Amino acid sequence: MLLMKPSCECCNRDLPPDSRDAMICSFECTFCADCVATRVHGKCPNCGGELVRRPIRPVEALRRFPAAPANV
Numbered sequence: 001m002l003l004m005k006p007s008c009e010c011c012n013r014d015l016p017p018d019s020r021d022a023m024i025c026s027f028e029c030t031f032c033a034d035c036v037a038t039r040v041h042g043k044c045p046n047c048g049g050e051l052v053r054r055p056i057r058p059v060e061a062l063r064r065f066p067a068a069p070a071n072v
């Protein structure tokens with residue numbers, strides 16, 4: 001199950017579980033779409049992996065499987 005980290009590791013912008021701007025690598029390093037496009041250029045700066053859009057988690061699922069708390 002994805003952790004759904006709450007913010008971009010690059011600019012610290014909030015990325016809520018229903019954000020369509022969150023991008024992750026296979027280790028779930030998490031970045032916003034802006035940073036992926038302009039700062040890390042589609043490649044995870046931590047592990048070199050591919051960054052893809054994180055799927056959103058619907059509200060009903062969040063009730064049962066909450067996202068990672070803020071400031072982890």
Ligand SMILES: [Zn+2]
Pocket residue numbers: 008009010011012013031032033034035036
């Ligand atoms: Zn960012």
Ligand SMILES: [Zn+2]
Pocket residue numbers: 025026027028029044045046047048049
């Ligand atoms: Zn990574």
